[in-house]
Amino acid sequence: MLTLDRKTETRNVADAQLAAGGGRIVELDGDADWREAEAEIAGAVRVDIRFPKFNDGRGFSLATQLRERAGYTGKLRAVGDLIPDQAQHLIRVGFDDVDPDRKGLEADWARARTRFAHAYQPGRGNVTPLFRHRHKRPEDDLAALNARYRDMTPQDILRDAIRNEWVGKVAIMSSFGAEAAVGLHMIAQIDPATPVIFLDTGRLFAQTEQYQRQLTEQLGLSNIRLLKPDAEEVASEDSDDRLWRRDPDACCALRKVRPLDEIIGDYDALITGRKRFHGGGRMSLPVVERINGRIRVNPLANWDAAAIEDYFQRFDLPRHPLTDMGYASIGCWTCTAPVQADGDIRSGRWLGQSKTECGIHTPAQVAAE
Template sequence: MALHESFSLGYDPDLGLQAEVAALNAQFGNATAQEILIASIRHQFAGEIALVSSFGADSAVLLHMIAQIDPSTPVVFVDTMKLFPATIQYRDTLIEKLGLTDVRSINPAREELSEHDPAGMLWMSDTDACCHVRKVLPLERALKGFDAWISGRKRFQSASRAHLDVFEIDAGRVKVNPLADWSAAEVLDYAKSHQLPPHPLVAQGYPSIGCLPCTSKVAPGEDPRSGRWRGQDKTECGIHWPTHGKEIDGSGI
């Protein structure tokens, strides 16, 4: 039976996110990434879902899948203004190669930078606050009007992601993780089979790429994300916390 014929879980505003997510995980927990994306983009959240992409080390795989399903799917890219120049170039390369037509590059608000990071050096004293003003707040603004968003997180990336569900709740929205159960080898195989260009920094020892000041090279055998905020008790920028960084400034986003 075709996917669109078997997909029967209709959106019920009275259902509640917990029940909705549980039902989605039960129905699509063992589905392929493509099936999960088709169901999410064309059915469950049609017109109300965006892909959030860092255009980082593994991003091309999910972007390629989205482009095959619907290249007009909104793609949100948060440009913190602290990224590697290579990441900006890679974004432009993938947009052209994949034919993506709605990539939205979002910057931090000038007034928030003026208030919280006027010298542009907040990352040196408070990385959580820096991520909050440069990533969390811009993303929350960009996601207004969307009921769901797609993430490229995978269980193998770190211990904190080892039990990642395909569907989860995040700040009142549904977050979709279609590549949750993919291995590093599967990501590489997909990219090679579809001739997707790699991020130029991967070959230089950066398997996980964030902002330039807070990203370092990773040695063989290390956790792929160990180069992010090295030496600190920090593994996420804040956009993947269920609280969306509320504890930083009490903004309640």
């Protein structure tokens, strides 16, 4: 057993109880549901969380939930296939010590402990435990999330995001476009009450509106957040309905970016359906990123067109009516065209222009002072 932090009052009491042969120890697998574990850990002086493989990050999520959601202040021990490089994250989510299966690395663990001295402690007065800042992650934690999700399936990423990492503070954005049914079906299998943000720009195809109603009913989605542009702003900025032609960036800002900005503060993380095979700036898309200070989760980033097609067929999902007419990526009717034979999947968007994104997935441009 290797200690991760300095002795705290809570740990001293727990150690004394255990040394005297008293106190209860609870063992949990990393994939345990924290809600079910809450009653089991009540009164326990130590909880051991098992990591079956070093790249299985579910134990980190469970530790965070036990600390933050269940309010557990006793000792947490990480047990299993762990490596010293994980010391920082173990400390950050609230572990006190670690019992790794891999032996002979004591010196490496000691160096890691020295490098990452901050540890979880129950708050006293105005002191805030470090783990409570988990949604304001520095870049190293963003990298840790990407490493953790790297070998997970999209379903497992979504399950972790919804049930563990951002419980009650995560939503999925959906255009109800050509590929939308895949991600929405996955969400429906996990929690159909997950908020689905749908931007009705006032310029959508009638077929998209029909498809949105069809998918919502068929998948049992129960929490659609319909966003529309402000009517007064539309009347002022697009009185002739030609803004899309004069200034497409301004039109997207009016009808998509600003409506989303109104509610984005309700969530710590937003899920998208973007994928690397879409090309352009999406070719280097990470699974987890931060845009304008907010986390974006892209569980399908690694999937290609064949994987999407396979999922549609496997679950017999309905298709967007316009896909049979050559529309591969579907937005507003004013700025969407069928894809030509030699075009990539998004080549029908803003045809003939350099514009490739609407703006909801790109960092805000801040003018230089």
